[in-house]
Amino acid sequence: MVFIITVTATTKFDVWQIDSGYSYSVTDNTQLYVSTHLTSGTDSQSASNGLTSGVKYAVSPRISINSAITSETINSHTTVGLEFSSQYDVSQKVNVRATVDYAELEQIIELGLGFSF
Incomplete structure (x- = not known):
């Protein structure tokens, strides 16, 4: 079970985001x-x-591939999207991730460097 609270500062007020989730291992790699x-x-x-x-599928102990279906509801309007990503764990603390995200009105390609602690 994952429980994360993220606070993002804006000019007038802080925005609070609460994420929670669950993952289930189907096989050793999936x-x-x-x-x-x-x-x-x-x-x-x-x-x-x-x-x-x-x-999420682990190609090797350091490389994984993810695919997801997402939905976002704002003011009773729901947008559905697809996300494909891959991640390479450089070490236990550092990873490199590439994401292609497609939603109703936007297409995003994201490259990032992550840090785990």
Whole structure:
């Protein structure tokens, strides 16, 4: 079970996001997961909630591939998206991740460097 609280500062008010989720190992290399999130709203940003469901496959102990279906609801309007990503663990604390995210109105390609602690 994962439980994370993220606080993002804005100019007028802090936005709170609460994420929770569960993953289940189907095989030694494959996990199914589901997660939810709730985000508070401000004067300039509406509150939202979302659901993600997906599969994570470990190609090797350091390389994994993920795919997910996401939904985001803001003001009773739901957007569905698809996400594909891969991750390479450089060490136990550092990883490199590439993501392709497709939603109704946007297409995002993201490259990132992660740090775990």
